[in-house]
Amino acid sequence: MxxxxxxxxxxxxxxxxxxxxxxxxxxxxxxxxxxxxxxRVAAVPAESGPPDLSGIWQVMNSASWNLEGHAASKMPVTTILGALGGIPAGMSVVEGTTIPYLPDALEQREKNRADWNNLDPVAKCYIPGVPRVTYMPWPFQILQTDSEIFIAYEFGSQSRSIFMDRPGTEAPLPSWMGYSLGHWDGDSLVVNVTKQVPDTWLDASGNYHGPNLVVEERYTLVDTNHIQYEVTIDDPDVYSRPWKISMPLYRRIEENARLLEYKCVEFGEDLLYDHLRKDYDGPKALDGSLRGN
Amino acid sequence: MKRSALLLLSLVFASAVTPSLGDVPMTKWGKPSLQGNWDFRTVTPFQRPASFADKEFLTMEEVEEFEAAVVAGREARAAIDFDGEYDQQDLDVGYNQFYLDQGTRMTTTMRTSQLVYPENGRMPAMTDRGRETAAYFRILQSRSPEGPEDRNLYDRCILGFNAGPPMRSGAYNNIMKLVQTEGHVAILVEMVNDHRIIPTDNGGPDLPTDMRLWKGDSRGYWDGDTFVVNTKNFTHLSRFSGTGEGMLLTERFTRLDENRLEYMWTVEDLEMFEDKFTAVVEMQLTEDDVFEYACHEANYAMPLMLSGARKQEASGEEDDTWLPSWSR
The missing domain is CATH 1.20.5 (Single alpha-helices involved in coiled-coils or other helix-helix interfaces)
Structure with missing residues (x-):
């Protein structure tokens, strides 16, 4: 003893x-x-393995409204919200400034754009898909482990798993967020996303894709508090060639940074089901004008 | 002695005297690994049936008998002919056996119920306030819906009926993913595609009482080899099992071995119930993936319920045939 x-x-x-x-x-x-x-990131020597991207991140741009360059504009709610009801201006995040649509696809984009607030799936609180979920103006949190990288998004309480240990596998089913396989290319996390349903849009301005969308994301930690986020987007049925977007991701560095809830179903319900409420008194837009069914 | 050699020697020596957790996988930072996809299906009754009276545990033979009886009961239900107005074999209650995925095994605790407190394995009585509130929501959700808010949170795809928190085996999607870093634990429950991010250091000051979250605000810490999660700040609509916004939830996650995660939880809401209640199950590690449960995106039931209600109003023929038989 x-x-x-x-x-x-x-x-x-x-x-x-x-x-x-x-x-x-x-x-x-x-x-x-x-x-x-x-x-923790500052303390880790650079030669100890791939960088740890864990933390809370957020974009600072208006790409979720429109990936291409845009001036400030009204939304259908300025009669209620005034100056709070506008879309802010933004520079294009598209390499080459415009998305290379095929001619028919560009017509479809314009049709989407003409009725965007009724057609945009995210306005209904549907799952945004990749890459749009990254540049929604809400924070997201990366939890990085060896076998998978889990990303939790405050918008809609959505999430995805980036599988690091099953290269060459395929999704059994399509999904709104797709199937993400990741690997390290030096210090960059490369994620291939396939099998996304065609129902998602790339932003609120009608930019869309088809069922054969292939997305490759690259997350590169440029310093402790910034990731350079680059995405190559391809769908030969919609675009004339693969095209890229890029933007910085900013780490939320305040000590009490955390994800809260933005479970938006109760907000989307107004858009989806208002016309089915008891005593609904007719179709109208939020600015009081009538619209067709 | 060189510094690096001293470091190596001390780590080797320390590992020889540090207690081992046997088959429990460990993280790099020395805590039990809770990570994995966990199957929480069980046929163990939530409350102890009268047939088990004061019996807390079963023998292996009794477990096998119980499991066989459950399977036989399901097969009988699948084959029954419903008589009366709704002659739809096995479809009277909306789901047939194809959809239900409640497992065929009792949880490996060998208990007669998931509830372990109160000691009789039964839910405590509700207070007057609890009964009044339950009756209010029962009446609200039995009437023809005037809007989506009249429906429960499961019909609205806001919360999953097995996801809580706390998680409790239900009709299907009884699987969750747990991802663990040193600073946070993420829990994704398949229903309804929802997650909690739980700090492992108690997460700083409490949220103010006027900030209410559908899944509450969860904070975690390690109590030895058990990860303890305290959750409060629920909304008044979250209503796990008839609780209100004052619900206090304590969950305890203990990795027992390679394949089992003990999940024990206690709910306390003395405004709605006369006592707290505690349940325990052992989740099983699974290779199955957690699928995306795009509930709201495919919620055809909501517009159909609402448009059906408006049609009945327009024709003056309101009735309750739209309700499933168990809630009429």
Missing amino acids: KINLAVKLIGTSLLMLSVLISCSQESSTPSMNISSDVA
Whole structure:
């Protein structure tokens, strides 16, 4: 019994000593009023493996309204919300500034655009799909493990798994978020997304795709608090060639950064089911004008 | 001695004297790994049936008998001829056996019920307030719906009926994914494609009482080898089993071995119930994927219910045939 106790005490002491030695080898941590994710990333030496993208991230642009360059414009709610009811201006995030639609597909995009607030699936709180879910103006959180990278999105409480350990597999079924397979290309996380249903749009301005969409995302940690997010989008039925978008992702560094809920079904219900409510008094747009059924 | 050699020696020595968790997979940072896809189907009754009275545990033979009886009962239900107005074999209640996926096994706790407290394995009595509130929602959800808000949260695809929190085996989609990093645990329940992100360091100050979340606000910490999650700040509509916005939930996740995750939870809401209640199951590790449950995207039932209700109003012929038989 005494020998066992002595062994345990020696073992514990050596363990404490090793911890003290390893702590002295770490780089200094940033100040304490920013998130622990930042401190952890700053402390990891660059040669210790792929970068850890875990943390809370968010875009700062209006790409979710329109991927292409756009001036500020009204929404159908300015009579109720005034200046809060406008779409902000934004520079194009598309390489080459415009999306290379095939001629028929461009006509379809214009039809989508003409009635966007009724047709946009995200206005109904439907799952946005990839890449749109990334540039929705809500934060998302990356939890990175060896076998899978789980991304949780505040918008709609959506999520996806990027499988890191099953290359060459296929999804058994199509889905709104598609099937994501990831691998590291140096320090860039490359994600191939296939089998997305054709029902999603790429933004709220009618930009869309077909059932053969293939998406390749690249997440590259350029410094502790910025990821360069680049996406190649291809669908030969809709576009004349593959095309790219790119934008920075910004880490939410405040200490209390967290995802909250934006379970938008109760908001989408008004758009979807208002006309089916008891005592509904006729179709109208939110600005009071009539619209056809 | 060189610093690196001392470090290596101390780590080897320390591992020899650190207690082992046997078959439990461990994370790189020294905590039990809870990560995986977990199957929480079970035929163990939630409340202890009268036939088991004060019997808390079953023998293996009794478990096998119970499981066989459940399977036989399902086969009989699938074959029954419904008489009366609704002569639709096995479809009277909306789902036939093809859709139901409740498993064929009792949970490996060997218990006669999932509930372990109160000690009789039965739900505690509701308070007067609990009964009044339950009656209000029962009446609301039995009437012809005036709008989507008249329907329960499952019909609206806002919460899943087995997802809670807490999670509890239901009709189908009894699978969840748990992803674990040192700072957070994510739980994705297949129904309805919803997740919680739980900090492992208690997550800072409480949310103010006027911030209410459908799934509540979950904070976690390690109690030895058990991950404990406390959740509160529910909405008044979340209503797990008739609770209200004051519900306090404590969940305990303990990895028992390679294949089993013990999941114990306690609900306390003394405004609605006279006592707290606790349940325990052992989830099973599964290779099955969690599928995307695009509930709201394919919610054909909602517009059909609403348009059916408007049609009945227009014709002056309101009736309750739209309700399933068990809720008439």
